[in-house]
Amino acid sequence: MARSLAVEDGTVVFRRSDGTVLPLHPVWLRERSRESDEFDAGCRQRLYDPWRIETAIRIDGVDTLDDTTAEVRFSDGRAVRFLLDWLDGELDPADALPPKIPWTAATHAPNVAVLQVLDTPTGMTMFLDGFLRTGLGLIRECGNEPGSVLRVAERFGPVRVTNFGALFEVRTTEAPTDLAYTALALYAHTDNPYRRPIPGIQFLSCLVNDAEGGESTLVDGLAVAQSLRSDDPDAFAALTTTGIRYRYDGDGSVLEDVGRMIEVDEAGEIQRIRFNPRVEYVLPAPPAALAAFYRARAVFGARLGDPAFEIRLKLEPGDTLMFDNHRLAHGRTSFSAAGRRHLQGCYIEHDGPQSLYRAGRSAVR
Amino acid sequence: MARSLAVEDGTVVFRRSDGTVLPLHPVWLRERSRESDEFDAGCRQRLYDPWRIETAIRIDGVDTLDDTTAEVRFSDGRAVRFLLDWLDGELDPADALPPKIPWTAATHAPNVAVLQVLDTPTGMTMFLDGFLRTGLGLIRECGNEPGSVLRVAERFGPVRVTNFGALFEVRTTEAPTDLAYTALALYAHTDNPYRRPIPGIQFLSCLVNDAEGGESTLVDGLAVAQSLRSDDPDAFAALTTTGIRYRYDGDGSVLEDVGRMIEVDEAGEIQRIRFNPRVEYVLPAPPAALAAFYRARAVFGARLGDPAFEIRLKLEPGDTLMFDNHRLAHGRTSFSAAGRRHLQGCYIEHDGPQSLYRAGRSAVR
Numbered sequence: 001m002a003r004s005l006a007v008e009d010g011t012v013v014f015r016r017s018d019g020t021v022l023p024l025h026p027v028w029l030r031e032r033s034r035e036s037d038e039f040d041a042g043c044r045q046r047l048y049d050p051w052r053i054e055t056a057i058r059i060d061g062v063d064t065l066d067d068t069t070a071e072v073r074f075s076d077g078r079a080v081r082f083l084l085d086w087l088d089g090e091l092d093p094a095d096a097l098p099p100k101i102p103w104t105a106a107t108h109a110p111n112v113a114v115l116q117v118l119d120t121p122t123g124m125t126m127f128l129d130g131f132l133r134t135g136l137g138l139i140r141e142c143g144n145e146p147g148s149v150l151r152v153a154e155r156f157g158p159v160r161v162t163n164f165g166a167l168f169e170v171r172t173t174e175a176p177t178d179l180a181y182t183a184l185a186l187y188a189h190t191d192n193p194y195r196r197p198i199p200g201i202q203f204l205s206c207l208v209n210d211a212e213g214g215e216s217t218l219v220d221g222l223a224v225a226q227s228l229r230s231d232d233p234d235a236f237a238a239l240t241t242t243g244i245r246y247r248y249d250g251d252g253s254v255l256e257d258v259g260r261m262i263e264v265d266e267a268g269e270i271q272r273i274r275f276n277p278r279v280e281y282v283l284p285a286p287p288a289a290l291a292a293f294y295r296a297r298a299v300f301g302a303r304l305g306d307p308a309f310e311i312r313l314k315l316e317p318g319d320t321l322m323f324d325n326h327r328l329a330h331g332r333t334s335f336s337a338a339g340r341r342h343l344q345g346c347y348i349e350h351d352g353p354q355s356l357y358r359a360g361r362s363a364v365r
Numbered sequence: 366m367a368r369s370l371a372v373e374d375g376t377v378v379f380r381r382s383d384g385t386v387l388p389l390h391p392v393w394l395r396e397r398s399r400e401s402d403e404f405d406a407g408c409r410q411r412l413y414d415p416w417r418i419e420t421a422i423r424i425d426g427v428d429t430l431d432d433t434t435a436e437v438r439f440s441d442g443r444a445v446r447f448l449l450d451w452l453d454g455e456l457d458p459a460d461a462l463p464p465k466i467p468w469t470a471a472t473h474a475p476n477v478a479v480l481q482v483l484d485t486p487t488g489m490t491m492f493l494d495g496f497l498r499t500g501l502g503l504i505r506e507c508g509n510e511p512g513s514v515l516r517v518a519e520r521f522g523p524v525r526v527t528n529f530g531a532l533f534e535v536r537t538t539e540a541p542t543d544l545a546y547t548a549l550a551l552y553a554h555t556d557n558p559y560r561r562p563i564p565g566i567q568f569l570s571c572l573v574n575d576a577e578g579g580e581s582t583l584v585d586g587l588a589v590a591q592s593l594r595s596d597d598p599d600a601f602a603a604l605t606t607t608g609i610r611y612r613y614d615g616d617g618s619v620l621e622d623v624g625r626m627i628e629v630d631e632a633g634e635i636q637r638i639r640f641n642p643r644v645e646y647v648l649p650a651p652p653a654a655l656a657a658f659y660r661a662r663a664v665f666g667a668r669l670g671d672p673a674f675e676i677r678l679k680l681e682p683g684d685t686l687m688f689d690n691h692r693l694a695h696g697r698t699s700f701s702a703a704g705r706r707h708l709q710g711c712y713i714e715h716d717g718p719q720s721l722y723r724a725g726r727s728a729v730r
Contacts (some may be wrong), residue, residue, distance in 0.1 A: 048642075093648045196565070277411065281455070284458055294418075
């Protein structure tokens, strides 16, 4: 059905391609002017402050110029042309990003690319599509020289430098004199829950992985949180309401943030998980409330390592993992044989890949 | 009054220095063990996963060793020593940061330091105290060579690089052929509301400011939002609930985020303002709801430039402004005389100054 803009019974209405008819507020339409003296096509910003538009502005009439364009006459004396296709898009409240699809060990669809494929717009957009849906991607043939993780990450967005520097080392050898560098398993966790803001996306590049074991573990916290919401709503409620102080104190830094293990927005949608048992401190609360929370935490913790949810993969030299640190928890299995395992990691923020995806999609259209 | 830890009627209770008596959940106490095999004093992290603690763990007894220390015997067989002073601090849910104090033109207390003073721990901590309270600071004698803004910012935390680079230029000359570089006034706004995450803190360093006019304007969005909440609650409600898409589209980047002009947490506390009329697009909504919003936006917009709230200062070469981009709106007045005005800006995140402040405070204690 053809799009159209018309005045009906004193109200301007837009008829969408799917046949729905939406009344429009005159200011909503007026402030979308793309006239060249009101909107800079280069920097794509308005050239005036829309909050100064007279809120009682009226529409005096609409003239359909052709199938694609209508001209609206406003009571401030301006006639403004609108492309109907573009206006249709403006009436769609959803972001153009693909939806997040929760996954389990049984339903996980691998998202793998070799680095060179990301040089092509289609290859990059397809990889990003998989990343935005699953929160995870594996990039192969990245090279295994020190620092290559930064060059891979910078294809997606500026590196988020922290007090640890631009990159961090995950160098694990069997040296039991130094507890921090044992070959112990590392349980599922999210990184840096004490930071403001929490780093959005993590990269881990493999330089060497000769050891037996030392597999990377990954679990979709969104899927785990959703499973709790449906089969243990009391646990879900406790985890979304109990305040936790996440704290890092070392090397002259004292980083703290208070949050929840499962964070939901006002519509109840799961926005983020924070799970890092080494640095979490439940705020003081009455023992009865804490009893409900501690039960819930034990269920959540166990499920984040449940083989029904967890996937494992062994990184090879030149492999880079990319995962959403607000959604996935990651860890590693222990390794017992002699051997070396050396990864390097860094962070970027969510807006980098999202911007790349949107720009890639609009280039394809 | 002396702190103490004791078992009373089968419950472990802590008597605080102010006389209040708090019952403690056994897990809450157990997971705060600082025993050397359970807590790494170097990296200050736990060496085990507390969600694995038996949630039904009991306390078999408490022995007071001296005025400072108690030893708790748990039903898992461990005896754990606690410093009572430290435990008292753990029972304080508040962050150690100073409170945010909203300010108006009449109540604003300037927070000014010369760069060299920040070399001293006391000077830095005092400046940060003022910054955390007011969201604003002015640092003088920073030098006016290009790039000095990065060196000033890096004293507080790692620079947040964006697709615009590490620093951005605010170079305004009277060249009417290029609209982006006119000497027009710039109304109060917050930067980059379309980014995920939105940059936390902005720095602006002045290299040259020969022009007449060109004063920097600053307004405490927290104070403005609070004023709306008290004298125009309908406007406050509309601004905290109406969804806005903030959008930047240029130079190959398509950045989008949906938020509110005033963002509150679940307790109703004002967390952030986003006000950038050039890049805001109200989501489609019924005209009646939008009418309430547009009225509210006009009130909010006008108040952000109201002399009762706004302060002005003229940056001199070598001056650096530092302000909270989630709280303050900033702008500039026009300038009409011939002259040069060249600023450079960059961003850091909130955790940098907060960490510095906490570390400085604990060093002083």
